Amino acid sequence: MLPKDPYEGELSASPVGYIVYGPDGRLVSFNERIGELFPGFIHNDMIGKTREEVRDILRTYEPAAVKALNRLDEISDLSAEDGIFEFGKGRYCALDDLALPDGSTLTLIRDLSEKKRSLDSIARMERALSELANEEAIYDGTKERAYLIMTEVAGKALMATRTDVWLMNVDRTSLYPQESYWSPTGEHMELERLDKEVNPALFEMLAAGEPICVPNVKAVDFLKGVRSGDGREQDIKSILIVPIMRGPRVVGAIAAAEETYEREWRQSEIAFVSYLCDLILRMLEAHDRRVAEEGLRGFNEMLEMKVKKRTRDLEEAMETLKLAQEELVRSEKMASLGGLVAGVAHEINTPLGVALTSITHMAEVFEGFKRMVDTGRIKKSDLTNFMETTDEGTTVVRRNLERAAHLVRSFKMVAVDQSADDTREIDVGDYINEIVDSLVPTLRKKGVKVEAEAGGKLMMKTVPGDLSHILTNLIMNAALHGFSDRPDFDDKQIKVTAQAGKKDVIIEVMDNGRGIPEDIREKIFEPFFTTARSTGGSGLGLNIVYNTVYHKLGGSIEVGDAEGGGTRFTIKLPLENRKTAQRQKERAE
Known part of the structure; x- marks a missing residue:
């Protein structure tokens, strides 16, 4: 039976165990919580025992932190600052002594086992x-x-x-x-x-x-x-x-x-496992990235081999074109040239296609001219027209073959391979007009009208070949894919504009075609992404454009809707390409 609470029950209901020592230092009272903390404590004859005797009894609750408990001999008043004491296996308590007004001492014993755990x-x-x-x-x-x-x-x-x-x-x-x-x-x-x-x-x-x-x-x-x-x-x-x-x-x-x-x-355990989940997700992403990099590395090696082979094929094609300019009388060279052009990668089909179209036209003109020679009805005007047509055609062929050779070098941009092209100053408006003019024969055949417009004289120091590749790719992309759902549409239009910004030139390529769905816009610049895989699309064209704009020319490119429908590509290029200039300086050093 518990001794009478001298404080009339004010403390007996406390969830904290307590022991009360009288002014003479002997135990006068304790509550039931003490019995819960220390089984058997209640059954001992504790009333009247001194604090030292009580401490000796506390030592019997093995395994106790003996070293810590021995410190009790050196401490007159206990405080939680003295540490947490272990009483029995897994039972941890903090002890605090409080002086009471009547000279008594109240020792509070708080069970901190759960907190300790x-x-x-x-x-x-x-x-x-x-x-x-x-x-x-x-x-x-x-x-x-x-x-x-x-x-x-x-x-x-x-x-x-x-x-x-x-x-x-x-x-x-x-x-x-x-x-x-x-x-x-x-x-x-x-x-x-x-x-x-x-x-x-x-x-x-x-x-x-x-x-x-x-x-x-x-x-x-x-x-x-x-x-x-x-x-x-x-x-x-x-x-x-x-x-x-x-x-x-x-x-x-x-x-x-x-x-x-x-x-x-516990909430801390739930938070710990949740963090492990984040680590696993991070690990899975690292694994996927490593697998993708290994696959891309293997693909790049294979791609580089193909590029080398196609470069050799292109060199042969260019030599054949040079001979064809001098010997248009041999029409079988045209068929050979067509076969070579058809075998080159999708990314260089556009300039070679323009060259092939021009040469085919010259062959037709030549056949007509040959028939006039054979029949003896040739006139001076016929010879003049033939020479003008031949001169115009060979110019277009040469310009587009040079562009094709540049595209082969740019093909390695999938791995952000930096080119060694030189930088020079160009008139943006004149250069865009030159690009558009070279594409007119091909676009006319597809029923597409193209218009170029520049706001005043815009001078820019950049890599002209890269700018030509970017605009050619975007224009031909619009012509090939922008109107694929309506081939009979008779108002197919593409417009290229250029205007000066504060520190850059803003070039826009717009069409009035079907546009690009929003759900794939973020993917169109990714390597190998294409919606035309079944028709031979490689998914590298826009990725090369993206890498050329960002990594080589130091600019930016965005895609959005054109007014009245269709697609708008907005390109911002610095007035002076510092990235290429720095690379040229490093190479020179």
């Missing part, structure tokens, strides 16, 4: 995060190593029986176990796949994107079907499942399970 848990998790921060497998995307380390570290930090990593398939119908660590044995075990048709409730809860905390698994039925690799259903008492989210989409989950007791999961 929480602090220990946080310390373990901090050590775990520090260990993971130095784990290269997470940041270089080595999945097997990352899963193994993360489950081990998480299992030890959470002191959970089992820690799993699961990934969900694309159609979200199954969870596939990646790794499972069992703390009692220190082994990594195999689990079976978990299907939505067996456990739809679990998949619905994961799709909500919120952590799933289950202190008592037997009280719920949505965890059925979780089995180990040997087919044994898991005997789980408590579980914490945190989904791995990529935006609004669940891609997997981390699970921490306890098989020995029902467990309440």
